[in-house]
Amino acid sequence: MSTVIPPVTGRLAVIWATDNADVQHALDAVPAATPDAVLRLVARATRRGNEPSLRRSVIIDTGTDPTSAAFWITMKASRRAADAHRAVLTPAAVRLRDTFSLRPGMSVEHAVDILVFFFSADSWRRLVIDSDWTWDEAEQWLIERATCSLLFD
Numbered sequence: 593m594s595t596v597i598p599p600v601t602g603r604l605a606v607i608w609a610t611d612n613a614d615v616q617h618a619l620d621a622v623p624a625a626t627p628d629a630v631l632r633l634v635a636r637a638t639r640r641g642n643e644p645s646l647r648r649s650v651i652i653d654t655g656t657d658p659t660s661a662a663f664w665i666t667m668k669a670s671r672r673a674a675d676a677h678r679a680v681l682t683p684a685a686v687r688l689r690d691t692f693s694l695r696p697g698m699s700v701e702h703a704v705d706i707l708v709f710f711f712s713a714d715s716w717r718r719l720v721i722d723s724d725w726t727w728d729e730a731e732q733w734l735i736e737r738a739t740c741s742l743l744f745d
Contacts, residue, residue, distance in 0.1 A: 619633060619683050619684060619687060625687070626691075627688055627691055627693035627743050628739065628743075630684050630687050630688055630693075631684075631735050631738050631739055631742070631743075632735055633684070634681065634684045634707060634711055634738075635711060635731050635734055635735045635738075636731070638711040638712075638716070639716065639727060639730075639731050641713075642713050642716040642717075643716075643720075643727055674708075677708055677712060678704055678708055681704055681707040681708060681711065682700070682704050684707060685700045685701075685703035685704045685707060686700055688703060688742060688743070689703065692744070693742075693743050693744055694742060694743070694744060695742065695743065695744050696744065698742070703742055706738065706741050706742055707738065707742075710734050710737055710738040710741070711734060711738070715734065716730060716734075719733070719734075
């Protein structure tokens with residue numbers, strides 16, 4: 593599935609392919625996963641969805657004129673992509689809630705926000721492409737940060 597994500601600078605949109613079933617498939621394969629294992633599964637699944645596609649990203653200039661058709665097409669596609677990504681990560685947040693692993697008072701919706709922040713294509717791109725980290729370094733760092741942000745100490 594090709595998806596358009598929002599322009600980072602207002603001028604560019606990046607199209608990439610991702611397999612939305614990876615996170616749910618990984619969770620289904622390990623029903624008794626610990627909270628740490630859930631985050632490792634999310635990291636690995638999102639990495640698998642992003643690694644090959646970020647290597648073959650296509651950059652399209654959509655412009656910054658909010659009256660242009662390309663701008664609004666990009667923004668609508670971006671919203672659909674964001675909604676799809678949230679839906680893909682929701683089962684992981686639910687699993688963390690159901691195992692009483694989330695920080696006290698954290699809702700599933702808030703946990704999904706945090707998972708999206710850490711495991712979106714943009715996060716992977718910023719670390720691996722923009723900052724020249726290895727995929728392994730990025731994966732480990734994202735897991736560590738998500739763990740600190742989500743899990744009950």
